[in-house]
Amino acid sequence: MIELRHVLLSVIVACFAQSAAANHADADAKRGERVFKKCRSCHKVGEGATNRVGPQLNLLFQRVAGSIEGFKYSESMLRAGADGLVWDHDTLDTYLENPKSLISKTRMNFRGLKDAGDRANVMAYLRQFSDNPANIPEASPTTVGTDHEVDPAILALQGDPEYGEYLSSECVSCHQIDGADSGIPSITNWPAEDFVIAMHAYKDKKRVHPVMQMMAGRLSAEEIAGLAAYFEKVGQ
Amino acid sequence: MKLNRRNFIGSAAAVSATLSAPMVMGGSHGRPRVVVIGGGAGGATAARYLAKDGKGMIDVTLVEPTRTYYTCFFSNLYIGGFREFSSIGHTYGKLAADYGINVIHDWAIGVDRDAKTVTLAGGGTLPYDRLVLSPGIDFKEGAVPGWDVTAQQKMPHAYKAGSQTQLLKSQLEAMPQGGTFCMVAPPNPFRCPPGPYERVSMVAHHLKANNPTAKILIVDPKPKFSKQALFQEGWSNHYDGMIEWIGPDFGGDKVEVRPDMMEVVIDGEVTKVDVCNVIPAMKAGKIAEIAGVTNEAGWAPVHAATMASKVDQNIHVLGDASHQGDMPKSGFAANSQAKVAAMAIRGALTGSKVFPAKFTNTCWSLIETNDGIKVGASYEATDEKIAKTDGFISKTGEDAALRKVTFEESVGWYDGITSDMFG
Numbered sequence: 001m002i003e004l005r006h007v008l009l010s011v012i013v014a015c016f017a018q019s020a021a022a023n024h025a026d027a028d029a030k031r032g033e034r035v036f037k038k039c040r041s042c043h044k045v046g047e048g049a050t051n052r053v054g055p056q057l058n059l060l061f062q063r064v065a066g067s068i069e070g071f072k073y074s075e076s077m078l079r080a081g082a083d084g085l086v087w088d089h090d091t092l093d094t095y096l097e098n099p100k101s102l103i104s105k106t107r108m109n110f111r112g113l114k115d116a117g118d119r120a121n122v123m124a125y126l127r128q129f130s131d132n133p134a135n136i137p138e139a140s141p142t143t144v145g146t147d148h149e150v151d152p153a154i155l156a157l158q159g160d161p162e163y164g165e166y167l168s169s170e171c172v173s174c175h176q177i178d179g180a181d182s183g184i185p186s187i188t189n190w191p192a193e194d195f196v197i198a199m200h201a202y203k204d205k206k207r208v209h210p211v212m213q214m215m216a217g218r219l220s221a222e223e224i225a226g227l228a229a230y231f232e233k234v235g236q
Numbered sequence: 237m238k239l240n241r242r243n244f245i246g247s248a249a250a251v252s253a254t255l256s257a258p259m260v261m262g263g264s265h266g267r268p269r270v271v272v273i274g275g276g277a278g279g280a281t282a283a284r285y286l287a288k289d290g291k292g293m294i295d296v297t298l299v300e301p302t303r304t305y306y307t308c309f310f311s312n313l314y315i316g317g318f319r320e321f322s323s324i325g326h327t328y329g330k331l332a333a334d335y336g337i338n339v340i341h342d343w344a345i346g347v348d349r350d351a352k353t354v355t356l357a358g359g360g361t362l363p364y365d366r367l368v369l370s371p372g373i374d375f376k377e378g379a380v381p382g383w384d385v386t387a388q389q390k391m392p393h394a395y396k397a398g399s400q401t402q403l404l405k406s407q408l409e410a411m412p413q414g415g416t417f418c419m420v421a422p423p424n425p426f427r428c429p430p431g432p433y434e435r436v437s438m439v440a441h442h443l444k445a446n447n448p449t450a451k452i453l454i455v456d457p458k459p460k461f462s463k464q465a466l467f468q469e470g471w472s473n474h475y476d477g478m479i480e481w482i483g484p485d486f487g488g489d490k491v492e493v494r495p496d497m498m499e500v501v502i503d504g505e506v507t508k509v510d511v512c513n514v515i516p517a518m519k520a521g522k523i524a525e526i527a528g529v530t531n532e533a534g535w536a537p538v539h540a541a542t543m544a545s546k547v548d549q550n551i552h553v554l555g556d557a558s559h560q561g562d563m564p565k566s567g568f569a570a571n572s573q574a575k576v577a578a579m580a581i582r583g584a585l586t587g588s589k590v591f592p593a594k595f596t597n598t599c600w601s602l603i604e605t606n607d608g609i610k611v612g613a614s615y616e617a618t619d620e621k622i623a624k625t626d627g628f629i630s631k632t633g634e635d636a637a638l639r640k641v642t643f644e645e646s647v648g649w650y651d652g653i654t655s656d657m658f659g
Binding site: 079081082083084162163166167169170172173174175176177178180181182183184210211213214215217218 | 285571589591594596610612613614626628638640645647648649651652653655
């Protein structure tokens with residue numbers, strides 16, 4: 001039944017939104033292998049794959065972020081894993097589009113795959129190296145092709161640092177303004193764009209931390225921009 | 237904070253004010269004056285934000301009896317052996333030197349709302365344009381039959397941090413093998429809703445290692461308590477069979493204590509105990525009552541948007557002492573309310589911009605080593621009260637890594653909020 005509905009939906013999607021959506025619905029592992037060339041200098045996958053600059057990618061789906069023993073991850077990645085980030089179709093799609101949206105200080109020095117089809121294809125390729133690829137749920141057809149990037153209009157907002165300073169009084173009950181970061185990460189002097197991207201990822205519940213989802217959830221785009229403007233320059 | 241010329245002048249003024257002792261009121265004055273009573277999470281934060289954001293335009297005086305302030309939050313971790321006592325002590329040196337706040341170590345014993353003055357036990361009088369009351373809690377007399385403050389050496393409350401906390405810890409350490417630790421828990425509303433249950437967890441942590449056959453008895457007038465499912469899951473995971481919780485269904489609401497005999501009478505049945513931690517019903521700290529801003533229940537009703545008393549617009553009441561709506565009585569909440577009040581006061585006295593009030597709270601608790609949990613919410617000001625808008629709570633069955641991160645987060649928060657309070 002589910003299979004049938006799935007097929008029907010795909011057909012409907014294919015009929016009504018031919019070009020892009022259709023592409024994503026039949027993600028192609030072969031094409032994904034070609035996309036994976038961009039990843040290969042750092043990541044290995046397949047039989048005997050070992051950690052290199054990046055961790056090996058066998059059994060990636062359902063893996064807790066930052067959980068390969070012996071691989072030296074960034075603090076941010078370890079924290080995200082402890083907070084409960086698990087790699088699945090949706091979280092990988094978000095991460096691959098813009099790594100910083102999920103992990104601000106990730107060591108993965110990669111700008112991201114902007115094309116949703118490329119991401120779908122590379123994931124189709126990677127899921128072959130899971131224990132039981134057929135059992136991995138694909139993203140539902142409605143979410144395939146979702147644009148995870150923060151709207152350029154939001155990124156272009158000029159924040160009011162004075163308003164940001166007022167709003168910041170809520171942040172500094174936990175995040176120390178002098179940049180100390182034991183237990184709770186520092187947000188002092190973050191680049192404004194990273195700040196905005198991270199806060200919108202919490203607001204959209206792509207990042208998992210419940211306190212931050214709540215804090216970001218009630219901030220408007222203008223307020224986030226104000227905070228970003230304030231924290232970028234504070235103390236300088 | 238960096239010293240610049242303005243700060244330097246501020247601190248020089250503070251020093252001379254301290255030397256000449258509490259000033260006598262005068263008819264005309266220059267800068268508007270704010271007197272803050274109570275140097276805890278509400279008062280210290282309010283004083284610091286008024287001085288910092290007022291940029292020298294407001295004369296801020298902080299009245300706090302103790303020279304070293306011990307935070308109630310994390311005092312349970314000291315009882316459990318996770319913190320040194322000195323690590324929860326803080327002084328007011330930076331608030332005086334870096335922010336130019338006139339810090340007076342004395343008791344406020346009177347408020348004349350018509351003359352707008354505060355009287356100090358030491359004899360001084362402080363005039364104010366705005367008064368901030370953040371006195372924390374006091375105990376309701378007769379709340380636990382058989383107990384009053386004269387019994388606090390035998391049966392400590394340890395619910396105002398300091399020597400009481402040290403006393404309770406030393407009594408715990410001196411317990412005979414297989415003895416009984418009893419806690420008489422308070423009725424709602426009270427300071428730090430998860431506090432008694434975190435304390436039981438910390439006591440159990442100590443006993444498990446040092447006195448494993450000992451028992452803990454919680455006598456509770458409430459049918460349920462904060463983070464109950466999380467605590468009870470943790471207790472059964474870590475301290476199986478050690479902790480017995482007696483709610484009102486089993487007489488937890490009918491308790492009497494006999495400090496001289498070290499006996500607790502629960503619904504007519506006498507039990508011998510070795511340590512008894514009595515946490516009585518609470519009300520606002522006494523100065524709020526003296527100022528005449530409390531209601532029949534003993535708390536001070538306030539307007540949500542400004543934390544101003546509903547009785548007197550020139551008095552703001554923060555934290556545990558206030559009756560504000562949905563926020564719990566916690567250090568985090570007092571810190572959050574203090575910033576809203578400081579902004580409103582600055583706006584009224586100096587014409588600075590006033591933004592809409594936002595409030596937040598998070599309460600972390602530790603159940604056992606690296607097993608931290610949390611609950612929190614965000615709030616907004618409505619005409620009626622501080623109203624909850626959103627919230628979260630840790631879940632039962634979370635994995636060890638998440639609980640460890642949650643505990644580490646609480647340690648980070650402690651450093652954050654104490655810097656926010658004391659500079």
